Amino acid sequence: MKKFFKRPFRWAIVYSIFLLASTSFILLKAFVLPDRQIVATTTQTTQTTTTTTDTSTTESEEVVQTDTSYSGNGLTISLTEQRIDDTTVYLVDVQTDDPSHLLTALADNSYGRNIKETTSTIAKANDAVLAINGDFYGFRSTGFVVRNGTLYRDSANGDTDALVIDKNGDFSIVNEATTDANTLDAQQVLSFGPALVESGSIVVDENSEVGQSAASNPRTAIGQIGTNHYLIVVSEGRTDDSQGLSLYQLAQVMQDNGVQTGYNLDGGGSTTLYFNGKVVNQTVGGSGQSSERAVSDIVYFK
Numbered sequence: 226m227k228k229f230f231k232r233p234f235r236w237a238i239v240y241s242i243f244l245l246a247s248t249s250f251i252l253l254k255a256f257v258l259p260d261r262q263i264v265a266t267t268t269q270t271t272q273t274t275t276t277t278t279d280t281s282t283t284e285s286e287e288v289v290q291t292d293t294s295y296s297g298n299g300l301t302i303s304l305t306e307q308r309i310d311d312t313t314v315y316l317v318d319v320q321t322d323d324p325s326h327l328l329t330a331l332a333d334n335s336y337g338r339n340i341k342e343t344t345s346t347i348a349k350a351n352d353a354v355l356a357i358n359g360d361f362y363g364f365r366s367t368g369f370v371v372r373n374g375t376l377y378r379d380s381a382n383g384d385t386d387a388l389v390i391d392k393n394g395d396f397s398i399v400n401e402a403t404t405d406a407n408t409l410d411a412q413q414v415l416s417f418g419p420a421l422v423e424s425g426s427i428v429v430d431e432n433s434e435v436g437q438s439a440a441s442n443p444r445t446a447i448g449q450i451g452t453n454h455y456l457i458v459v460s461e462g463r464t465d466d467s468q469g470l471s472l473y474q475l476a477q478v479m480q481d482n483g484v485q486t487g488y489n490l491d492g493g494g495s496t497t498l499y500f501n502g503k504v505v506n507q508t509v510g511g512s513g514q515s516s517e518r519a520v521s522d523i524v525y526f527k
Contacts, residue, residue, distance in 0.1 A: 290501055295354050300326050300526060302355055304500055309460075310474055312441075312467040315498055315505060316482060317355060317457040319526055324394025324453060326526050329359060329372045329413050332519070336370070336377045338363050341519035344497035345504050348525055356499040356525035357445050357457055360417035361491040363521030368416030369406045372522070379406035386418035388447075388488040396449040396486035398423055415490065415524070421446060421476035422487035433472045435489070441469035443496035443509060447524060448479045448487035456484050459498040463509045494518040499525075 288297030295302040299322035307314050321327065330351045332342040340363060348356035362370045368382035374392075381401035389397045390413040398420040399409070406414065419435070420428050443462035449455055458478050462469020470478070472489060479487035494510025495518050510518025 292501065295501060299323065300354060302500070302526070304505070309478060310468070310470060312470055313461045313506075314470070314478060315457075315459045316478070317459070317498070317500070318450075318482075319355065319455040319457065321394070321453045321455075321526070324392065324412070326453075327390065327394055327413075327455070328353075328525055328527060329415075330523050330525060331372060332363075332521050336372075338366075341521055343517040343519050344523050345499050345517060347520075347523045348499045349502075351523075351525060351527065353499065353523070353525035353527055354501065355457070356497075356523045357447065357459065358491055358495045358497045358518075358520045359522035359524050360415040361495055361520050361522070362416065365416075369401055369404075369409075369414045370416065371406070371409065371411045371414035374412050376406060381406075382416055385416055386420040386488070388413075388415045388418075388420075390414070394449075394453055396488070398486065398488070413524075415488070417488075417490050419472070419489055420487070421472065421489055422448060422479050422484050425480065425485050427473070427476040427480055429472045429476050431471065431473045435472070435492070441471055442493050443467075443506075444470050444472075444475045444492040445490040445496045445498075446475055446479060446487060447490060448484035450483045450485060456482055456487075457498070458482075459496060459506050461507050462496075463493075464507055467507075490524070491520070495520050 286297045293304040301320045303318045305316050307316065330347050332340045332347055344356055344358045362368060365382060367380045368385060369387050370378035384400055384402040387399050387401050389399055389409055389411045391410060392412050419433065422428065441462060444460045446458045447455065456479065458475060460470045461467035476487060497508055497517055498505045504517065508517045
């Protein structure tokens with residue numbers, strides 16, 4: 226009996242250990258170990274400017290800021306808080322003098338998988354006045370990624386709606402399945418979705434949802450009202466005080482506030498609104514479901 230069990234079981238144990246180690250490494254590589262592929266560089270498209278001898282244009286405009294507003298250097302931001310459907314919702318109206326104020330940033334200034342920092346950490350590193358979490362591109366291996374004019378990933382995530390922000394700061398929606406990312410003349414492309422509003426009309430219905438998410442969630446969305454005029458909507462949720470919004474409710478908020486093109490970004494535990502040096506909303510994505518979740522990217526104004 227000893228000879229019968231000795232050799233077969235020895236190989237079975239060795240094989241089991243090898244299989245367990247291989248599986249563990251694959252899971253760690255996919256979800257835990259940072260895979261830094263590219264260090265991001267400053268790639269913002271240079272804006273064409275007219276040379277002038279008026280020295281007043283070279284001086285920085287005086288910055289005036291409060292807990293709910295910011296004005297200066299060509300950027301005007303107004304933050305309001307509302308109660309909508311038993312949920313605390315923040316509306317941030319943003320107007321700029323040119324599209325160069327609208328930017329994105331990657332965690333640790335690097336593109337790759339499992340490279341994550343909190344929204345506030347990335348925002349502070351980039352001197353952001355206002356920032357929100359982005360599309361958490363690093364959580365997936367597909368989905369278009371264009372950041373500040375650089376194309377990092379051109380593989381489509383099925384028929385996902387992608388938000389394209391062009392060099393003029395104008396928003397449009399494309400379907401990744403029918404679009405070649407290499408042909409897009411884009412400054413930013415965010416891949417999460419779905420689109421919420423197009424041409425001023427709501428394009429989701431009351432049953433629309435992201436994957437298997439619950440109908441009411443913390444939400445992050447960004448929309449364009451007009452030329453260099455934007456609206457960010459961030460809702461709280463999953464708390465005793467706020468149940469959260471559905472995608473349809475989120476779209477209604479955007480439409481009611483004049484958004485012509487509105488887009489849903491990563492939400493839930495990732496939802497974070499950073500303004501004037503601090504996090505505004507109650508976050509639920511970190512340790513103990515009470516602090517910030519580390520994410521792979523942000524959208525910000527500077």
